[in-house]
Amino acid sequence: EDKVVQSPLSLVVHEGDTVTLNCSYEVTNFRSLLWYKQEKKAPTFLFMLTSSGIEKKSGRLSSILDKKELSSILNITATQTGDSAIYLCAGYNAGNMLTFGGGTRLMVKP
Amino acid sequence: DAGVTQSPTHLIKTRGQQVTLRCSPKSGHDTVSWYQQALGQGPQFIFQYYEEEERQRGNFPDRFSGHQFPNYSSELNVNALLLGDSALYLCASSFGIGEKLFFGSGTQLSVL
Numbered sequence: 001e002d003k004v005v006q007s008p009l010s011l012v013v014h015e016g017d018t019v020t021l022n023c024s025y026e027v028t029n030f031r032s033l034l035w036y037k038q039e040k041k042a043p044t045f046l047f048m049l050t051s052s053g054i055e056k057k058s059g060r061l062s063s064i065l066d067k068k069e070l071s072s073i074l075n076i077t078a079t080q081t082g083d084s085a086i087y088l089c090a091g092y093n094a095g096n097m098l099t100f101g102g103g104t105r106l107m108v109k110p
Numbered sequence: 111d112a113g114v115t116q117s118p119t120h121l122i123k124t125r126g127q128q129v130t131l132r133c134s135p136k137s138g139h140d141t142v143s144w145y146q147q148a149l150g151q152g153p154q155f156i157f158q159y160y161e162e163e164e165r166q167r168g169n170f171p172d173r174f175s176g177h178q179f180p181n182y183s184s185e186l187n188v189n190a191l192l193l194g195d196s197a198l199y200l201c202a203s204s205f206g207i208g209e210k211l212f213f214g215s216g217t218q219l220s221v222l
Binding site: 001004006031032034036040041042043044045048088090092095096097098099100101102103 | 114143145150151152153154155158165166168169198200207208210211212213214215216218
């Protein structure tokens with residue numbers, strides 16, 4: 001059974017801090033890893049990573065995949081209160097089944 | 111361009127009843143996946159529909175069934191509801207299988 005584990009479970013930082021969220025996976029015939037942000041109900045797509053070592057960036061957010069370590073990190077620089085959310089990581093297997101981790105709850109205080 | 115829409119937004123049922131949740135995918139998308147998200151947990155995969163057929167299924171009992179219509183919209187049916195079925199049910203669509211998913215805002219189901 002595929003498994004995705006995220007750490008930490010929750011994190012409280014102040015505006016302007018930099019945070020690193022971790023995701024490790026045990027996914028049969030792994031294909032790709034995805035990150036989502038869930039503020040209220042609908043998770044919104046952040047990144048899809050398929051190649052190891054290539055950083056993807058979008059504004060203050062960036063992410064990288066390490067296939068040797070079966071892991072990924074999501075970095076957020078100069079955090080803002082609007083970054084407060086649950087961040088979800090998920091892995092696709094070769095059968096195209098997407099397994100989610102339990103999420104990291106980030107709170108950014110002013 | 112409408113995103114993924116789900117109905118209803120909230121639903122209250124009692125144990126043993128049956129429920130039907132509905133989902134319209136984002137325009138241009140042909141694949142629909144359903145997830146169950148319990149409070150404080152990540153989404154759990156229920157099943158995925160493509161070309162009106164169930165293509166993948168997660169570890170959910172047969173009480174959970176679904177359907178995809180020719181216009182790509184989908185329904186999730188749950189029979190013989192249990193208290194443990196109380197959760198947020200998320201629908202996600204994509205163009206093809208194995209691609210990034212776009213999620214709807216979910217249906218919050220409470221079973222009393």
